[in-house]
Amino acid sequence: MTNAAKRYTFEITIAAVLYSAAIFLTGWWARHNPPDTPWIYALALIPAVPAGLMFVAMIRFVRRMDELQQRFVGEAALISACLVGFTSFAYGLLESYADLPSIPMVWILPALFAAYGAAMPFVWARYQ
Amino acid sequence: MKNRMKVLRAERDWSQAHLAEVLEVSRQTVNSVETGKYDPSLPLAFAIARTFELTIEEVFQPE
Numbered sequence: 041m042t043n044a045a046k047r048y049t050f051e052i053t054i055a056a057v058l059y060s061a062a063i064f065l066t067g068w069w070a071r072h073n074p075p076d077t078p079w080i081y082a083l084a085l086i087p088a089v090p091a092g093l094m095f096v097a098m099i100r101f102v103r104r105m106d107e108l109q110q111r112f113v114g115e116a117a118l119i120s121a122c123l124v125g126f127t128s129f130a131y132g133l134l135e136s137y138a139d140l141p142s143i144p145m146v147w148i149l150p151a152l153f154a155a156y157g158a159a160m161p162f163v164w165a166r167y168q
Numbered sequence: 169m170k171n172r173m174k175v176l177r178a179e180r181d182w183s184q185a186h187l188a189e190v191l192e193v194s195r196q197t198v199n200s201v202e203t204g205k206y207d208p209s210l211p212l213a214f215a216i217a218r219t220f221e222l223t224i225e226e227v228f229q230p231e
Contacts, residue, residue, distance in 0.1 A: 106193040107209050108200055167200040 044104035051097035058090035091149075108167065115163045120155035124148065170229045173202045176220045191215055 041049070066086050102113050128148065134140045177187055184202070188195040193212065200206035201216070208216065217224045 106197050107212060108197040108206055109194055111206075167196075167205045168203075 044101060047104075048097055048101035051100070052094055055090045055093040055097055058093065059087055062087040062090055112160065112163050112167075116156050116159040119159040119163070120152050123155045123159070124151045127151075169207045170204060170231060171201065171227055172229075173198075173216065173220075173227065176222070176227065177202075180220075187219070190219055 066083055069083060070080075102110060105113065128151075131140065131143065135142055173187075177184070184195045184198045188198045191198070191212070197206070197208075197212075201208050201212075213224055213228060217227045220227060
C-alpha cells in the first residue's frame with residue numbers, strides 16, 4: 041500500500057468512526073428527547089460533520105494520486121454525477137406530474153457513491 | 169501516440185513495477201502509457217525520457 045493510501049485509510053477510518061458514533065448518539069438523543077426542542081436542527085446535522093471529514097480525506101487522497109489515477113476518479117465521478125443528476129431530475133418530473141412518492145434526499149449521496157463504484161470498472165477498462 | 173517504452177524497459181531489464189517506482193507513478197500508469205491507451209502529460213513524458221536517458225522524440229512518436 042502506498043503512503044498516500046495508508047494516510048487515506050487512516051483519515052477515512054477516523055471519520056467513519058466519528059460518523060458512526062455521531063449517528064448512534066444523535067439517534068439515541070432524538071429517541072429520548074422531544075423533537076420540538078430548538079437544538080434538533082444542530083443535533084440532526086452533527087453526523088454531517090464527520091461525513092464532511094470523509095470528503096476532505098477523499099480530496100486529499102485524489103490530489104496525491106498520479107495523473108492517470110486522477111483521470112479515473114474524474115471520469116467515474118462525472119459519469120456518476122450525470123447519472124444520478126439525470127435520474128433525480130427525471131424522477132422529480134414524475135413526482136410533480138405523475139404523483140410518484142417522494143424519495144428522501146438523504147439517498148442522493150449513497151446513490152452518487154454507488155454510481156461511482158459501478159462506473160469505475162468501465163472507466164478502468166478503457167485504459168487497458 | 170506510439171512509444172518505445174516496452175523495448176527500452178526490456179533492454180534495461182526493468183519491470184513495469186520498477187519503472188513505476190522510479191517515475192513515482194502507479195504500475196497501471198506505466199502499462200497504459202506503454203500500450204498507447206494513455207498519452208502522458210508533458211512533465212511525465214519528460215520524466216520518462218530522462219529516466220531512459222533519451223530525448224522525448226526518441227521515446228515517443230506521433231501516430
